[in-house]
Amino acid sequence: MQVIDLLQDLDHPAIFYLMRFVSLLGDDIFYVVLFPTIFWFWKRSKAVRLTVLLCTSIYINFVLKEAFQLPRPENVGFIEADGFSFPSGHAQHAVVLWGYLAWTVRKHFAFASFTSFFIGLSRLYLGVHWPGDVVGGWVIGATLLVLFILLSGKIDRSRYSLSAPPVAGILLVVTLWLGLFSSVTYSGIVMGALLGLIAGATAANYVNIPSFSRSTIAGAMVVTIGAAGLYGIYRVVSSLRDGGEGALFTVLAVIGFWISLGAPWLSGKVVEIIGLEVAGEETD
Numbered sequence: 001m002q003v004i005d006l007l008q009d010l011d012h013p014a015i016f017y018l019m020r021f022v023s024l025l026g027d028d029i030f031y032v033v034l035f036p037t038i039f040w041f042w043k044r045s046k047a048v049r050l051t052v053l054l055c056t057s058i059y060i061n062f063v064l065k066e067a068f069q070l071p072r073p074e075n076v077g078f079i080e081a082d083g084f085s086f087p088s089g090h091a092q093h094a095v096v097l098w099g100y101l102a103w104t105v106r107k108h109f110a111f112a113s114f115t116s117f118f119i120g121l122s123r124l125y126l127g128v129h130w131p132g133d134v135v136g137g138w139v140i141g142a143t144l145l146v147l148f149i150l151l152s153g154k155i156d157r158s159r160y161s162l163s164a165p166p167v168a169g170i171l172l173v174v175t176l177w178l179g180l181f182s183s184v185t186y187s188g189i190v191m192g193a194l195l196g197l198i199a200g201a202t203a204a205n206y207v208n209i210p211s212f213s214r215s216t217i218a219g220a221m222v223v224t225i226g227a228a229g230l231y232g233i234y235r236v237v238s239s240l241r242d243g244g245e246g247a248l249f250t251v252l253a254v255i256g257f258w259i260s261l262g263a264p265w266l267s268g269k270v271v272e273i274i275g276l277e278v279a280g281e282e283t284d
Contacts, residue, residue: 015125025119031054035197036259038050038051039264040212040226041213047201050100050104053144053145055191060140061087061092065087066084070084071085072085073127079127081129086130087140088137091120091134092137092140093137094120095116095142099112116138192249196256199253199256199257201261204260209264212267221267226267230259
């Protein structure tokens with residue numbers, strides 16, 4: 001509590017809004033924007049790997065929270081936060097996300113470290129986590145990141161990728177089992193999204209999808225069609241939100257499939273119809 005009190009003694013509106021903004025980099029809305037962005041404007045094989053890593057991190061965080069069931073700090077929070085406290089999902093996923101991005105481009109490690117640290121610090125300032133929650137999140141995130149990088153190296157030396165049918169098939173079976181039969185709260189939501197994203201990315205290997213990052217018009221096309229489709233799916237399935245985790249699993253699977261295949265494929269067809277020449281994407 002002393003660390004939280006010390007940080008909150010820096011009571012100034014500018015500091016509050018800065019910390020709130022930094023904390024948003026780990027909120028649900030950030031990932032709602034992140035997943036379409038990486039699948040529409042990044043190399044598909046890298047998008048698949050980051051998706052598997054992030055969803056694994058989110059699932060493990062749910063499992064650990066359910067296992068420890070530690071309460072959050074009381075009467076000190078500047079904002080409301082639901083669920084158990086340990087480990088901090090914001091801190092854990094920040095290390096995973098920004099660390100993986102830095103490792104992928106082989107630079108900006110200092111920026112990734114600073115961002116991960118600042119996101120964890122924001123959760124302490126806002127009074128929604130204990131210091132141990134944040135440190136634990138950093139350690140768990142770093143462990144997952146290192147293990148995944150080592151695993152990726154083994155996959156790179158093999159003839160398969162994460163979206164190749166044999167590997168993707170295993171991922172889909174595991175994802176389906178965890179999503180439908182796990183007793184961990186909200187795990188079905190994460191696994192549903194991962195199922196749809198991986199299934200779509202695997203199918204995308206067999207259709208012609210252009211690289212939307214190489215054309216402003218094509219990029220605007222996939223954002224427009226993709227966002228319209230997401231809104232349409234949301235309107236159609238919004239009635240299922242109260243149907244339990246099974247319904248949420250299905251909804252997130254459909255959304256994931258639309259992000260990784262539906263929107264890029266349909267946008268590619270529109271680009272083809274209007275005669276815009278855009279280079280195809282390398283899948284690996």
